Amino acid sequence: MKQHYSIFTLARNAASYHEKWTEAWRSPDPKPEYDVVIVGGGGHGLATAYYLAKEHGITNVAVLEKGWLGGGNTGRNTTIVRSNYLWDESAHLYEHALKLWEGLSQDLNYNVMFSQRGLLSTAHTVHDMQALRRRVYAIQLNGIDSEILTREQVAEYCPILDCSPTARYPVFGASLQRRGGVARHDAVAWGYARGADARGVDVIQNCEVTGFKIEGGKVVGLETTRGSIGAKKVGVVVAGNCGVLAGMAGFRLPIESHPLQAMVSEPIKPVLDCVVMSGQVHVYVSQSDKGELVFGAGIDSFNSYSQYGSPPVVENMLNALIELFPIFSRLRFLRQWGGIVDTCPDASPIIGKTPIENLFFNCGWGTGGFKATPGSGHVFAHTIATGEPHKLNAAFSLERFATGYLIDEHGAAGVAH
Amino acid sequence: MLLIPCPYCGKRDEHEFSYAREGHITRPTNGEQLSDAEWAQYLFMRKNPKGVHYERWMHAKGCRRYFYAARDTVTHEIYATYEMGQPAPVVDRGNGR
Numbered sequence: 001m002k003q004h005y006s007i008f009t010l011a012r013n014a015a016s017y018h019e020k021w022t023e024a025w026r027s028p029d030p031k032p033e034y035d036v037v038i039v040g041g042g043g044h045g046l047a048t049a050y051y052l053a054k055e056h057g058i059t060n061v062a063v064l065e066k067g068w069l070g071g072g073n074t075g076r077n078t079t080i081v082r083s084n085y086l087w088d089e090s091a092h093l094y095e096h097a098l099k100l101w102e103g104l105s106q107d108l109n110y111n112v113m114f115s116q117r118g119l120l121s122t123a124h125t126v127h128d129m130q131a132l133r134r135r136v137y138a139i140q141l142n143g144i145d146s147e148i149l150t151r152e153q154v155a156e157y158c159p160i161l162d163c164s165p166t167a168r169y170p171v172f173g174a175s176l177q178r179r180g181g182v183a184r185h186d187a188v189a190w191g192y193a194r195g196a197d198a199r200g201v202d203v204i205q206n207c208e209v210t211g212f213k214i215e216g217g218k219v220v221g222l223e224t225t226r227g228s229i230g231a232k233k234v235g236v237v238v239a240g241n242c243g244v245l246a247g248m249a250g251f252r253l254p255i256e257s258h259p260l261q262a263m264v265s266e267p268i269k270p271v272l273d274c275v276v277m278s279g280q281v282h283v284y285v286s287q288s289d290k291g292e293l294v295f296g297a298g299i300d301s302f303n304s305y306s307q308y309g310s311p312p313v314v315e316n317m318l319n320a321l322i323e324l325f326p327i328f329s330r331l332r333f334l335r336q337w338g339g340i341v342d343t344c345p346d347a348s349p350i351i352g353k354t355p356i357e358n359l360f361f362n363c364g365w366g367t368g369g370f371k372a373t374p375g376s377g378h379v380f381a382h383t384i385a386t387g388e389p390h391k392l393n394a395a396f397s398l399e400r401f402a403t404g405y406l407i408d409e410h411g412a413a414g415v416a417h
Numbered sequence: 418m419l420l421i422p423c424p425y426c427g428k429r430d431e432h433e434f435s436y437a438r439e440g441h442i443t444r445p446t447n448g449e450q451l452s453d454a455e456w457a458q459y460l461f462m463r464k465n466p467k468g469v470h471y472e473r474w475m476h477a478k479g480c481r482r483y484f485y486a487a488r489d490t491v492t493h494e495i496y497a498t499y500e501m502g503q504p505a506p507v508v509d510r511g512n513g514r
Binding site: 247257303304312401 | 453457460465488
């Protein structure tokens with residue numbers, strides 16, 4: 001059993017000058033065969049492995065990561081967690097994730113620094129406000145907390161937001177999800193890796209998948225940069241690369257990959273104690289525990305795998321930001337980066353079976369995968385273990401593009417994560 | 418920032434253009450005979466290559482004409498732009514085609 005993290009462990013290790021901490025997870029060599037191989041060592045992949053071991057007792061599992069854990073979109077997002085989605089299918093899936101978030105640090109014995117500081121989503125036109133009302137009422141009907149704030153209430157809740165009538169983007173009101181907030185993204189990957197490893201899962205880094213072994217329409221293993229690995233079942237969770245992996249398996253996905261950019265400012269004293277997002281003018285912002293303001297933009301329009309985007313997108317976002325928050329206009333930026341998001345035509349993910357037997361894909365989260373990490377891993381583990389989707393991800397199948405049962409979440413997911 | 422050579426106007430900054438996604442997708446002429454899955458292939462399924470991508474752009478703040486570009490999705494290098502109706506040029510790199 002792994003070392004349990006607690007105040008007493010901390011005190012004991014402090015007494016030995018923190019030189020005796022043990023490794024959080026092993027770095028084993030791959031075995032010749034596993035019951036389940038998960039491709040992708042980000043939050044979703046590691047969560048899948050963790051719940052396979054914890055909920056389904058499947059521990060002969062490997063997670064293959066081509067780089068380092070959480071080095072893809074897990075380490076590149078703006079860490080926002082919420083469940084205010086319009087349609088029933090999405091609302092239930094994201095609310096499932098949010099409920100898991102609420103107990104995650106205790107479950108993993110790893111502090112993921114989940115902070116339910118409240119999430120404000122602003123409206124800037126009459127029509128924006130009408131759409132916002134519709135969404136709030138739909139969310140409330142699903143039993144999820146959400147409320148409408150008037151302009152005066154917004155000004156009181158977030159005083160640094162420019163709510164004056166002469167603002168370039170006047171605030172007509174906002175929706176507020178008090179249970180929304182942020183979490184520490186790296187800790188989510190590390191916590192799940194540690195939890196999975198403790199239950200016997202092999203977490204293997206620097207191991208890139210180069211092909212699938214498919215016999216008679218059934219996956220039986222993988223080719224990797226560390227040799228062939230046999231697998232009874234394979235789960236692919238590779239945000240930003242799922243089109244490439246699907247190509248290796250010989251089928252196509254309704255997905256296009258785009259850069260999504262984010263950036264942080266220099267650290268400053270606490271100034272913003274909630275998350276503010278504006279879908280209308282494409283900006284979302286929160287303040288990290290280090291004091292940096294974390295900003296996110298919309299996606300670049302063109303397909304790319306480059307992990308950087310174009311300056312016009314950043315410029316648009318900053319224009320909107322300083323109109324909403326004039327107080328930020330003299331801040332300096334510390335760094336800026338891009339991640340590759342796999343976007344579906346209906347802005348909802350694909351979680352389930354593929355044309356290849358025993359090969360499962362969990363992809364297409366677009367701009368908003370981080371918030372779903374625990375729920376995504378939980379339902380995907382169920383899908384892999386039983387061979388059939390969990391009731392919460394049944395609607396998110398690849399077949400929906402043929403049946404026409406699309407889950408159009410552009411309103412909720414088009415921006416702001 | 419991309420510098421895109423419009424076949425009609427020459428090189429212009431990216432923000433003058435709007436992106437119109439994957440090119441050379443032909444609408445099926447035998448629609449009545451296609452299954453739902455085959456329609457889905459046409460409507461939704463995309464190549465999304467890591468490498469050369471044959472795509473459409475529109476010079477929205479210029480001549481407002483559509484054209485094709487062969488662009489690398491890793492380096493963003495534009496190998497060629499060409500008029501609608503022309504066949505895709507062979508580009509000696511990557512897995513795009």
